[in-house]
Amino acid sequence: MKATKYDDGTITYPGHPVGPDGGEPIEEIDLSEFTAEVVTWTTSTATPLGVRAPNHLAIVEFEVEGQPVRAIGQCTEPVEIGQTVRPVYVDELREPGAGIREPESQEWDGYRFEPV
């Protein structure tokens, strides 16, 4: 779960070839070592092919080097706004190839958020 720091000090997850203010990427920061706070959440029951149902999802906010860095992801269980969570590794978040996207075009492992 790699965030990208740019030469102007900004940090984003995921990283981009150019930062939000035009900065150049200079460093990767592993967010899996941090805890985060839930900004908002939903439980989706109408999920696409190859996705678990229900699918608990949250936007969370990490604090990295004094600035907020947000991420979206599945949760291990229902969460609440303001709750503290930590990333836990999952080797397959949804079934590759079940949906429209070419399986080889992206990674399918990642991190779910678990209440601390």
Add this chain to the structure above:
Amino acid sequence: MDSVAIIGASMTEFGKREGWLRDLLVEAGLACLEDAGVEGHDLDHLYVSNMASGEFEGQTGVMNMLAHDLGALPVYTQRVDQTSSSGGSGVYAACQSIASGASELTMLVGGEKMTHRSTEESTDVIASITHPVEYKHGVTLPSFAGLTARYYLDKYDAPRESLAKVAVKNHRNGVDNPHAQFQKEVDLETVLGSPIVADPLRLYDFCPITDGSAALLFCPEEVASEYTDDYVVVSGVAGATDTHVVHERLDPSVMGGVVESGRQAFQMAGLEPDEIDVAELHDMFTILEFLQSEGLGFFEQGEGWKAIEEGRTDRDGELPVNTSGGLKSKGHPLGASGVAQVYEIYKQLIGDAGPRQVEAETGLTCNVGGFGNCVSTTIMEAGR
């Protein structure tokens, strides 16, 4: 830009249709030509707004297909894809073609054929617009809506019922639209008791999956009266883009593309939000009507929900919103929706909206792609 007029419009019935995309585009295209009394071979440019004909139907090259079927050869033609805002960006492209002088007569036809796919398949085709870090988590457009609705209700202390009232209002409006997919009212209890799709949003907070097509005909304003006495003028049109990764936005309750495209369109038109008489907003999800009504400046940030509670956006309110029934009731055939929004404002401004008619000299449409990723705003005024 030189002034652009809309001199003809049409739309098919929206809903579950037997025909395929080709049939729908031809139906709307021929009806639009007939509405303005012109022939296919009169067209200089022909734009087709469509998001995913290849993914849904295995049919690509739809602009070439339509140009041939309409007898419009050797017209210049182009498919415009901006996901759910393909229609609005097609309006922008059509206006530019006239304003630049490249075309004297441009037709835009938007359409999508979706209902032959299962809900799971359609959801996945639409979710394919997401970034890989979103897609691998099974994030869908409805789940973005659930995340945003919860954030909005919590941040602004808005009641859940206010979202349901958007669905009730737009279904009520759709009753009087013969082209709408759903022409029946729903009550608050039905909305609040429907199955959860993306908590806190329920089935009736979402638009349906729809087949349909709509078309518009554009020319320079100075020659519009040669075609018809009833035309409208596009006084402002603009588009803008927000982050591809939705969680990177500073405030989840603000759609930057709505704010920026609206600001530019108002500036171009020389109008203020309180000078708009009627609006069609992209209510793919009920929460989007609040976000757009605030982002466009109709209401203060965080107060869009109060407007629906007070009836200010009802058909007889100070700013009628979605007199067509909106995407919620009328349906949302992706590439057609932005075109059909303009169709409704065109009908309102020429006084041909039947039982849906409101008093209006100015109108606005806001067409949203993705979850606010790409947005087009168009402002129109009655021709004189």
